[in-house]
Amino acid sequence: MLVIGILSLIAIFAPFIAPYSPDRIDEASLLMPPSGAHLFGTDSLGRDLFSRMVYGARISLTIGLIAVGIATIIGVFFGSLAGFYGSWIDGLIMRFVDIMLCFPTFFLILTVVAILEPSIYNIMAIIGLTNWMGVARLIRAEILSLKEREFIQAEVALGASHRRIIFNHLIPNAIGPVLVSAVLGIAGAILLESGLSFLGLGVQPPTPSWGNILIEAKSTLGVAWWITIFPGLAIFITILGFNFLGEGLKKKIG
Amino acid sequence: MGNVPLLSIKNLKVIFQLDDQQIIAADGVDLDIKEGEVLVLAGQSGSGKTVTALSITQLLPPTAKIVSGTILFKGRELLGSNEDDLRRLRGGEIAYIFQEPTAYLNPVFSIASQISEVIMLHQNKSRKQAIKEAEELLRNVKIKEPKERLSAYPHNLSGGMNQRVMIAMALACRPTILIADEPTTSLDVTTEAQILKLLLELKKSLKFTLFFITHSLSVAHRIADRIAVMYKGKIVDEGLKDVIFSQPQHFHTKELIAAYEKIGKIQ
Amino acid sequence: MILEVRDIRKYFEVERGIFSQEKAIIKALDGVSFTVNEYDTLGVVGESGCGKTTLAKIILKLISPTSGQLQFNCGLITNFRKDVQVIFQNPYNSLDPKMRIFDIIAEPLIIHGIVPKDKLRPRVLDLLRTAGIEENALERHPIEFSGGQRQRICLARALAVEPKFLILDEPISSLDLTVQAEMLDLFLKLKKQLRLTYIFISHNLAVVRYIASRIIVMKEGRIVEEGPAGQIFSQPRSEYTKTLLDAARN
Numbered sequence: 001m002l003v004i005g006i007l008s009l010i011a012i013f014a015p016f017i018a019p020y021s022p023d024r025i026d027e028a029s030l031l032m033p034p035s036g037a038h039l040f041g042t043d044s045l046g047r048d049l050f051s052r053m054v055y056g057a058r059i060s061l062t063i064g065l066i067a068v069g070i071a072t073i074i075g076v077f078f079g080s081l082a083g084f085y086g087s088w089i090d091g092l093i094m095r096f097v098d099i100m101l102c103f104p105t106f107f108l109i110l111t112v113v114a115i116l117e118p119s120i121y122n123i124m125a126i127i128g129l130t131n132w133m134g135v136a137r138l139i140r141a142e143i144l145s146l147k148e149r150e151f152i153q154a155e156v157a158l159g160a161s162h163r164r165i166i167f168n169h170l171i172p173n174a175i176g177p178v179l180v181s182a183v184l185g186i187a188g189a190i191l192l193e194s195g196l197s198f199l200g201l202g203v204q205p206p207t208p209s210w211g212n213i214l215i216e217a218k219s220t221l222g223v224a225w226w227i228t229i230f231p232g233l234a235i236f237i238t239i240l241g242f243n244f245l246g247e248g249l250k251k252k253i254g
Numbered sequence: 255m256g257n258v259p260l261l262s263i264k265n266l267k268v269i270f271q272l273d274d275q276q277i278i279a280a281d282g283v284d285l286d287i288k289e290g291e292v293l294v295l296a297g298q299s300g301s302g303k304t305v306t307a308l309s310i311t312q313l314l315p316p317t318a319k320i321v322s323g324t325i326l327f328k329g330r331e332l333l334g335s336n337e338d339d340l341r342r343l344r345g346g347e348i349a350y351i352f353q354e355p356t357a358y359l360n361p362v363f364s365i366a367s368q369i370s371e372v373i374m375l376h377q378n379k380s381r382k383q384a385i386k387e388a389e390e391l392l393r394n395v396k397i398k399e400p401k402e403r404l405s406a407y408p409h410n411l412s413g414g415m416n417q418r419v420m421i422a423m424a425l426a427c428r429p430t431i432l433i434a435d436e437p438t439t440s441l442d443v444t445t446e447a448q449i450l451k452l453l454l455e456l457k458k459s460l461k462f463t464l465f466f467i468t469h470s471l472s473v474a475h476r477i478a479d480r481i482a483v484m485y486k487g488k489i490v491d492e493g494l495k496d497v498i499f500s501q502p503q504h505f506h507t508k509e510l511i512a513a514y515e516k517i518g519k520i521q
Numbered sequence: 522m523i524l525e526v527r528d529i530r531k532y533f534e535v536e537r538g539i540f541s542q543e544k545a546i547i548k549a550l551d552g553v554s555f556t557v558n559e560y561d562t563l564g565v566v567g568e569s570g571c572g573k574t575t576l577a578k579i580i581l582k583l584i585s586p587t588s589g590q591l592q593f594n595c596g597l598i599t600n601f602r603k604d605v606q607v608i609f610q611n612p613y614n615s616l617d618p619k620m621r622i623f624d625i626i627a628e629p630l631i632i633h634g635i636v637p638k639d640k641l642r643p644r645v646l647d648l649l650r651t652a653g654i655e656e657n658a659l660e661r662h663p664i665e666f667s668g669g670q671r672q673r674i675c676l677a678r679a680l681a682v683e684p685k686f687l688i689l690d691e692p693i694s695s696l697d698l699t700v701q702a703e704m705l706d707l708f709l710k711l712k713k714q715l716r717l718t719y720i721f722i723s724h725n726l727a728v729v730r731y732i733a734s735r736i737i738v739m740k741e742g743r744i745v746e747e748g749p750a751g752q753i754f755s756q757p758r759s760e761y762t763k764t765l766l767d768a769a770r771n
Contacts, residue, residue, distance in 0.1 A: 150611055150615045151614060151615050151616050151617045151618075153609070154607065154609065154615055154616075154675070154678070155617075157602065157605075157606060158628070158632060158682065159602030159603060159632050159633060160632055161632075168628075169617050172617075298697045299667070300667075412570075442568045442569050442724045443724055443725050443726060443727075443765075444765055444769070445568070469699075470698045471698065472698065472727075509699055513698045513699040513701065513702040514698065516702045516705075517698070517705065517731050518727060519727060519769075519770075520727050520730060520769050520770055
């Protein structure tokens with residue numbers, strides 16, 4: 001939790017932390033190793049790596065959060081309807097889920113990105129739209145078991161509308177596992193975004209993202225180790241952090 | 255036989271440690287159980303009855319701590335015994351049956367395998383012998399068509415039948431004392447009557463001591479030789495059944511009797 | 522007459538095994554008919570599996586019968602979800618664990634618009650008092666309460682909609698005997714005070730004897746005997762009733 005906390009703080013306060021603007025080019029200091037002036041060194045265009053990474057944190061986290069947010073909302077929507085109404089609605093929605101699961105989503109994303117312009121918004125939407133199925137299944141399962149408990153029947157007997165039962169009673173009680181899945185999903189989304197950016201299909205330079213910083217890392221591997229190590233480490237620690245958070249939540253809920 | 259009680263609990267104090275809170279579950283319990291009798295421990299939920307029963311062979315959950323007291327079984331101190339000795343006692347000389355048989359029966363194993371497991375664990379019998387004995391045990395607890403029931407699973411049987419299976423398992427190794435913790439509380443009144451009758455019959459034929467825990471004086475009235483009343487972790491009244499009913503000393507005993515008079519029996 | 526039950530049947534289809542095509546039919550209710558009059562307390566007695574809970578759910582319109590009719594007195598029962606309420610058996614499952622007690626009791630008041638917003642809190646406190654729950658319960662959650670207290674909360678919730686007809690399905694069976702006696706006295710008091718009609722379901726004859734004016738005895742989905750409470754106990758006619766009484770007596 002500590003890791004995530006620190007990370008979030010960095011992302012939010014990026015403009016204050018970064019000593020330089022991420023775009024500032026200093027022709028005199030190309031490819032400098034980490035030093036007092038440049039904590040993480042500079043890249044081949046003379047930009048301060050630390051600053052770029054700090055801004056990149058912002059980008060990556062935002063994309064992760066929003067993508068998972070989209071996925072969760074869509075998943076909860078379909079999953080609750082399927083779980084609550086059952087019968088043909090359940091059948092229909094679950095078949096839809098199965099079909100979506102059959103798509104190799106990574107290639108789907110690649111295709112879409114190739115057709116549309118890769119932009120931050122597109123990335124968020126695409127990752128969100130292709131990752132809601134797990135959430136849907138989770139919440140449907142929770143609701144199916146909750147439906148049998150007497151307090152739901154009591155709500156029906158009290159005259160509660162369907163909407164009230166779903167939103168006020170079923171979803172709050174079913175949301176636990178979904179939350180855990182969401183947190184773990186953020187890790188996945190960040191990884192996905194980094195991968196796409198690395199391939200040049202995600203966040204476009206000059207906007208920094210840990211993934212696209214690594215593009216340069218490829219060509220400078222032997223000469224400038226810092227361009228590879230720092231972004232890589234950052235991604236690793238972030239993913240680990242979110243995974244720990246998710247596991248911690250799981251223990252608390254279960 | 256003499257006057258040494260079979261089981262003697264003295265000054266038992268058990269606490270539950272929850273975060274930074276301490277809850278006293280048993281507050282200096284003194285209880286003697288004589289060999290061959292039916293002792294009923296009566297009290298409301300939360301009075302400490304189950305904790306007292308579980309302390310005997312230290313089956314308490316990890317949040318519970320036995321702070322002080324002694325528990326003598328056949329003159330031997332049980333508190334402080336090592337786990338191996340305790341394991342040998344459990345199911346062997348000291349057997350338990352509980353309120354929810356489904357919580358203690360494994361749903362994926364047949365009745366035959368569960369009973370025979372207990373037999374093989376405590377006696378040197380082969381699987382075949384154990385299963386044969388299991389069938390005999392089922393017959394002893396008055397289950398009809400015991401052979402068919404052996405291959406059944408817990409969910410195929412009713413609550414009453416599962417409880418009979420639990421009794422069969424508990425008695426498989428001829429225990430000296432059977433500790434029954436609210437075994438009929440979740441059963442129908444009619445099924446409860448049958449199980450109580452069965453326990454008394456088995457006690458007569460197999461000659462064990464019965465330590466029965468309940469919240470209902472109605473049940474106590476039916477089967478007890480002596481009754482001990484528990485209230486907020488302490489034993490507050492104790493005596494022969496008729497004496498307790500006719501001359502209750504403690505106000506809580508009077509409360510229990512009042513409820514019994516109202517809805518515990520049919521005139 | 523407040524309710525007339527005519528020849529209700531409820532059959533369930535159950536598969537015999539994973540690979541078998543055969544379906545077994547479980548007859549939960551097999552032709553049940555009776556009448557409930559206003560201000561009655563009808564006791565429904567029987568062992569588990571006799572169909573009493575299925576009957577309750579059908580009367581509450583939570584599940585529908587396979588055949589048969591329910592005729593409610595439309596002059597008395599005008600808004601079904603308001604006039605007919607229920608208390609279930611399991612106090613641990615009858616309340617939404619995530620809600621505060623205040624919200625649990627306030628919800629039916631809100632759904633049916635029984636009191637204006639500013640009068641919500643006093644009404645909730647009033648209901649809790651009627652059911653015997655202290656004021657400081659408002660901000661707490663169900664998990665902090667004992668079984669008996671939770672049933673009282675369920676009672677307060679049911680009474681919030683000002684029902685006329687209350688179905689009590691084994692409401693006290695899982696409670697200590699002393700608490701059972703308290704709850705029964707509370708039910709009796711409220712019935713008189715609020716002029717309610719009860720259907721009280723239980724497997725415990727002594728309990729039913731204490732509270733019911735008329736009794737029906739059920740076995741395997743059918744009614745085997747019915748009559749005034751005193752008569753059922755002193756002059757039972759069916760063999761089954763006699764067996765039940767014998768078991769309860771000794």
